[in-house]
Structure formats: C-alpha cells, structure tokens
Amino acid sequence: MTTEHIPGVTLTTKANVYFDGKCISHSFTLADGTKKSVGVVLPSQLTFGTAAAEIMECVAGSCEYKLDGTDQWLTSTAGESFQIPANSKFDIRVAEAYHYICHYA
Secondary structure: OOOOOOOOEEEOOOOEEEHHHOEEEEEEEEOOOOEEEEEEEOOEEEEEEOOOOEEEEEEEOEEEEEEOOOOOOEEEEOOOEEEEOOOOEEEEEEOOOEEEEEEEO
16 A cells, blocks of 8 residues: 555654755654655666665655665555664666655664
C-alpha cells in the first residue's frame, strides 16, 4: 500500500538539498514526535550514509539500491520499501524520478 497523505504533521519548509539538487526532501514531525522526510531523487547514482536506521518507502517511480557490504542491486517500486541499518550507507540509482518517504527507525 502506498502512502498518499500524511495528516497532522509539522513540516519544515526549508528543503534539504543534496548532491547538487539530485535529491531534495522536506523533514516533518508527526503529532507523536516521530520524524520522517519526504522527497525525490532525480536520475543519478548516489551514495547515502545513515545515522539512524531508515525505511525507504517508494511512493512513485522506482530505484535500484545496494546496501553496504553487498554487491547485489535490488529494485524498489511504488508500494514497496527497503531497510537500511543505522550507521551504514547505501547506493541508489534512479533512471526516472524516485519519490519516497524516509521513515527513521
């Protein structure tokens, strides 16, 4: 199931811009204090680092990703998600815009 709406959030209006604009996101906080971000990765191949564990939920488009320490590229499409451990990194490659919600664990 793809998340389409998130009610009751406090949104940070200034965008987080990474990799010369190839990834743009906005952070928000739910009423219970849970922090998340929503954004888009434009066509590119990038490497992200994590502090907290993350779940990347695809809401539109698709990506291929490779977790740190593996050689296998996997695919995530709308309605699917993948998990990244804390204090790790992952590679992502995108052919068309990948829209996501990042759930911090």
